[in-house]
Amino acid sequence: MEVKIGVQHAPREIVLESGQSAEEVERAVSDALAGKAQLLSLTDDKGRKVLVPSDRLAYVEIGESATRRVGFGAL
Known part of the structure; x- marks a missing residue:
């Protein structure tokens, strides 16, 4: 799934493809914002x-995990 992270005082965001589930990413973010983790x-x-x-x-x-589309075709 795609994860975009905005960092204060940085001109660009960090974009990464993660194998972690949405719940795991959300838990890590909430722990960081609650002060349970420094990073x-x-x-x-x-x-x-x-x-x-x-x-x-x-x-x-x-973001949602999406399958890669291959080939040509009308959407």
Whole structure:
């Protein structure tokens, strides 16, 4: 699923494809915002970790997991 993270005082957002479920991402974000964790820690599809200080989070957009469309055709 696609996750977009807005960081305060940063001109661009962080975009990653994560294998985590929407509930796991939401739990990690809520823990970071509640002060239970100093960092928001997410793992992308390739196993890389993305760490964002919780006090710098502007927004987090959790997208739906979509299957890749291949080929030509009318939609």
